[in-house]
Amino acid sequence: MTASASPIAETSLGRVRGVALEDGLVFRGIPYAQDPVGDLRFAPPVEPEPWSGVRPAEEFGPAVPQTVDLGRREMFGLPDYVTSEAGSLTLNVWTPAVDDARRPVLVWIHGGAFSWGSGSDPVYDGHRLSTRRDVVVVTMNYRLGALGFLSLPGVQGSGNAGLLDQLAAFHWVSRNIAGFGGDPANVTVFGQSAGAVSTAAHLAAPRSRGLFHQAILQSGSGEMVLSAEEASARAVEFAALLGTVPEDLDRLRAVPVEDLLAAQERFDAIMEERGELAAFLPVVDGVLLSESPLDAVSAGRGAPVPLILGSTRDEARLFTELLPGPDLGEDDLLALLSDHPDPAAARSGYAALEERTAPGDLFAAVLGDRLFAAPTERLAIAHAHAGHPTWRYEFRYRSPVRDGALGACHSLDIPFVFDQLDTDAARRFAGSDAPAALADRIGAGWVALARTGVADWPPFDPESRRTLLLDEHSAPVDDPYGARRALWPEQGQLASGGSSTR
Template sequence: MGRTVQISRGQVRGHERGDGIFSWLGVPYAAAPVGDLRWQLPQPVEAWSGVRDCTAWGAPALQPQTPLPAGMPQVTGLPAGMPQPSEDCLYINVTAPAAAENAPVLVWVHLGGYQTGSGYDKVEDGAVFAKDFGAVVVSFNYRLGPLGFLALPGEKTTGAYGLHDQIAALRWVHENIAAFGGDPGRVTVYGVSAGAKSVANLMASPMAKGLFQQAASGSGGGDHVATDEQARIITAEYLRVLGTTADRLRDISAANLLAAQNALAQGLRATWLWRPAVDGAALTRLPVDVVTEGGAAGITLLAQHCVNECELFQLAVPDSCEQSDRVMEENFGENGRDQLFAAYADAQPDRDRRQTRVDIMSADRYIIPTVRLADGQSAHATVWRSRFDGPLTGLPDTLVPGGTLAAVHSTDARGVFQGGDGADGQMHAAWGAFVTTGNPNAAGLPDWPKYTTADRSTMIFHNELTRVESDPQAPLRKAWDGKEWVSGTWWEFDGGIR
């Protein structure tokens, strides 16, 4: 059974997913960024006549494959029937209850390190969340890798094309979501990993003002953008690998662009290579600074991370933890590095050398940036903070002896959307309450106080004992007090990329 609605550019027909839930898939929210529109800001899509069939997924952004070892929790992945990745990727998906009217809206910004992924990841079609909470669920694709985040010499606004795509998608939601039963004045933006970094960017962006009222961040923070020097070095190295100049980039095939991207770095090693630049339009400064100074005042924030974030990277790339010594020395000098490691060893004497270095990596990449985002926003709006502990179970013994592992990076998002037993079901209920009421206190949870820097109340989602703690792992947090650093790539690459 189909259902047709009128939006700004024409009519679109969706289909019923079951139980009175309808989905519209593959709706274009901007013109295809191909040909002359490659490395241009997103442009309006041309209006169409008749009814556009929107019952199949649009193509994800051009991207490499990033397989993980068998049995490891997958970060991203394309389902059967999904079109192959393509430059023509600016599509949005909407799932809504048939009876939706002025319903709350949840917009999902997908993960994947700004180099992989699609709007399908974790949320799938959004039907479970829409049915359980009466919400309208939106997901979309945006440009990735060099097509999304290459800074071109001589361009006035460059290096953040993927972020401009995200803003264009939010504008589309603002203009069109009422046609699907959603309320454009009750929009929550949610992302995990690169999606969470994107949420902070959107909170700080002057171009996104008024497009959403609430934000949820999983494994994020507001620090991961490219400095002018980082953007220049990556562009120079990318052009060197291609053997071309910036003025000829639009003549190169997509396959060759992707091959050059893979030549710089592949798999999880490339996770932090591509990122938005401060382009003077979508981003004017480091996002966490803008947020701390009140640039996102009034936006209610729910900030979460996983307890064992970077064990995912260590399992997939076994030299991950070995980078900690070098990166910390580059950031803080020898004395600062040694002080940091000593603080971790004193606070966690049961952790061995490898585990301590994974903990340092987790803190550098996700945990401390999440704390600082929550700290900064708490002076200007209501903030809620949480941590997902898991543990994950049923993993192969060959991967994890005993098959049980404390929750690693991005493993919270599936529970948020799909529900389940234990902590998964609790997070599902909490996010449902947050999206619909602005308060994540849901039935069955301990009382969850608002987050302030005075007590740092944090909900700990745990399969056996979900609880609230005040300033969890405080000695580890305090070890980073006063430390400032520029987010880099973690691994060293040829060409001086860092």
């Protein structure tokens, strides 16, 4: 079926009516799971009931309940989401046409530190990526914060409800995407930040095997998980803020969502005071995940799929420059370097490599390497050592806003991936003259992997460590991290449990 005033698509649960755009179609707010309310709060997702007639899929569903996202306000100048537990587990599909073309499918998992975000965010609008590259793009909501990642005894899948939501969305794609012009046998999962950490988790999760065929990790790693013991300890502390215990499931399910979110704000503050920049993370629960994704991939137990992964050059500048917090001084920098065999030498080494050398700038450089560049390298090496095709990149385009203080910070690559550089949100973050050619370069590379299983630059291997540097003039180079790697502590000291995935 071609574009019309009221495009109709068939799903296994019933027909849906989307919206015809100037070119292409969009279907918004399609439920992939029942409302996670009542006895389904904290529980694994349950498939929706079928419907009769044609269900409107013209408006986005509400975002899942979440605390205020200061980053969304500061980064993109966007208003807060409309949220609700009811009606929140939905997904959205952009397609050039409802036909039998069997296009490559790209399924996006949004970031937000496992506490914020929505697949309806205009920054993730899949229209241009879909129509300009002739692919089908899917975005989703999944449960966040305590609703998605609170570990509770006796609850199946507890601690990973958000990942199980993503898995349910994958199953929906497998069953239904052919009805939207997509190919269920050619699905690429891609995500940024917490979405990339989620993608790494699905590389390691046996239950996700076969539901996707390529993967792309943007600024995430295979190490940002909690042990079952740590997750349980956090659950005890969180429940105490509500005056209860994790075992009192009935009470936790009856708590008004506003009270739960107020407790979550307090819990976030407690975790931040301890230096834990993410209060909620996926859990090695022995059910969905039996080990960290890095360990699974290193042992050859990860999904054997072609993989692109990378980070931005100045990841942590988002946190140190854009989000509110105290000014960082020399003591903070030296404390961050305290696990290095020679902190003073490491400080001098970073100062020699960075254009901005104030303590706060060097702190950002070190933190970015600790949370993103080094873990990305470890996962790339592990995946390549396992014999699976691997491509690595580093995004280096520096935003001119705020007098260039953001650099190539965390999340700056998103409007390039979705070809949204001319939107108000992207201009606020990436500047008014961000190069469209870079968006074209990234789109070509990502879709080459999605279409053929092979990226369009030379692959990564542990010897050459070839990496595509993405900038106004992009090129692959061998081992661009050599000088920086010499400043990293021993890999065993770079544990990232509790690291920020914002």
